[in-house]
Amino acid sequence: MKKIYNPDKKDWSEILKRPTQTVENIEATVNEIFNDVQRRGDKSIFKYTAFFDGVNLEDLLVTSEEINRASNLVPQELKIAIQTAKGNIETFHSAQKTERVSVTTTKGVQCWQEKRPIQKVGLYIPGGTAPLFSTVLMLAVPANIAGCNEIVLCSPPNKEGKIANEILYTAQLCGVTKVFKVGGIQAIAAMTFGTETIPQVYKIFGPGNQYVTVAKQLATKYGVAIDMPAGPSELLVVADDTAKASYVASDLLSQAEHGADSQVILVSTSKQLIDDVSSEIEQQIKSLPRLDLAQKAIENSKLIYVENHAIALDMINEYAPEHFIVCTENEDFYVDNIANAGSVFIGNYTPESAGDYASGTNHTLPTNGFSKSYSGVNLDSFTKSITFQKIxxxxxxxxxxxxxxxxxxxxxxxxxxxxxxxxxxxx
Incomplete structure (x- = not known):
């Protein structure tokens, strides 16, 4: 990781630049696939699945028999872990329910607001370098709590034309109504327009690579809502001498292993900590099975020294991280004053991994600086507010x-x- 000391504020934008392609580099491909799916439906889905995923499918819908077989292959110990996480996620998201808001604005004028579920939602679950069954929990659980009638899940198949057993088990556990073997741009296009097999939805949720992110943004042009632009994962840690270097390094690597286009940043008021974290990363990365991906992400990442916490906070709010870990003596300063972050993790014993899996908060979060204007997925993401009045x-x-x-x-x-x-x- 590159070490940077006391950068000038005018250079922050360049230093904090994400390692992503510009929309212009991707948009032409996304438009081409969208147009093809809109015209040719399932035929187009089969074509792009063969091209991108290297498998010729006979059917797109995952049958209940396939789901049952896959579920039986998931180890019991993992099933219990998934169920535990599901319970925590249900507890946190159920607590977000709100009652009807009703008020008399003028004598004889009653106004109220009620929430209604979005009837048809589409969940995109990445399945490329890592089958993210945890994302099924994060999306299907609040969708069910909200009362969505139709919950459609799309995930790319492997070379054998199958979706990961863990994804199918979790989908069944969480009440997903239909699962389809389709990923990438073509999955987003299918849920946008509908095909002979895949239903059109009203809102699309879920993270993905840069192509999926642009595809979701294009879907909004056709009247389909999205949760947020959620692209490659990112993490920023702020730490001082009270932080443990091995913990900080492990957190940075936990996000770096997501993919080559992920980015992790440490902002610190301690030069010694920066050196210690750098050494820990060099040691810990050697044992990672996803070493190549993590190494590429680390090459895009930074260790930044600043003189005080006020400067650090300004820089962090400018970056607007997806995940933000606070490991400082005066943690309240950051907790009270952070303005732009997707989700915040506080203290030496709160790894970002907890939010990814089982603490109860949602891990579908705004990336690429969008936490300046977007919230992460929550119960309200699956509802809309309707106002009523009677005079x-x-x-x-x-x-x-x-x-x-x-x-x-x-x-x-x-x-x-x-x-x-x-x-x-x-x-």
């Missing part, structure tokens, strides 16, 4: 003239007339 005779008499004056000032006579007619009948 009595007394109520329309109380606010009628206000409406008339405003409508007339805007030159909208029919709006005014809709009120005037009622007021005449009541007078």
């Amino acid at each position: 009595s005779k007394e109520g329309i008499l109380n606010i009628g003239n206000t409406i008339e004056l405003m409508a007339e000032a805007e030159g909208l006579q029919a709006h005014k007339n809709a009120v005037t007619l009622r007021l005449k009948d009541l007078q």
Whole structure:
């Protein structure tokens, strides 16, 4: 990892640049596949699955028999772990339920807001270099709590034309209604337009590579909502002399192993800690099965020394990390003042891995600086708020003239007339 000391603020943007391709480099490919899927449906899905995943499928839908067989192959110990994580995720997301908000704004005018589930949702589960069955938990559990009627899951098949046993087991456990063997851009396009086999959905959730991220953004042009632009994983750790170097290094590597385009950053007020973390990374990385991927991510990553915590906080808010770990003596300073982060992990004994799997919070989070404006997935992500109002005779008499004056000032006579007619009948 490159070490940087006291960088000038004007250089922060370049130093903190993500190792991702620009949208322009990807958009042409995404558009081409979208257009093909829209025109040719399943035929297009089969073609791109053969091209990108190297397998010729006969069917896209995973049958209940396939799911049962796969579930039986998952070790009991892992099943218990998945069930434990599911329970924690359910507890945290169930607590996010809110009651109806109702208020009388003027005598005779009652307004209220209620939440309704999004009826059809699509879950994208990466399955390339790592089959992320944990993401099934993070998406299907709140979808079920919200009451979504149709929960469609798409995940890329392996060379044998199968989806990982753990993904299928978790999908069945969490109430997914249909599972399809399709990944990448073509999966997002299929859920956007619908095909002969794959249903169209109203909102698409889930992380993916840069191509999937751009595909999700393109889906919004066709009236399909998305959770957020969630691309390659990233982590920023802020630490001082109270942090344990081996822990910090392990956290940095835990995100680096996601993929070559991941990025991890340490911001520290301690030069000694930076040196110690660098040494720990060199040692710990050697034993990782995904060494090559982690090494490439580490090459894109930085160890940054700054003189004080105020500078560190400014830099972190500028970067707007997906995952943010705080390992400092004065942790409250960061907890109270962080403005831009997807999820925050506090203290030496709170690894980012906990949020990835089992603490209960959601791991589907905004990347690439989008935490400046997006939240991570939560229960509200699977609902929409509908407002209601009921006005009595007394109520329309109380606010009628206000409406008339405003409508007339805007030159909208029919709006005014809709009120005037009622007021005449009541007078």
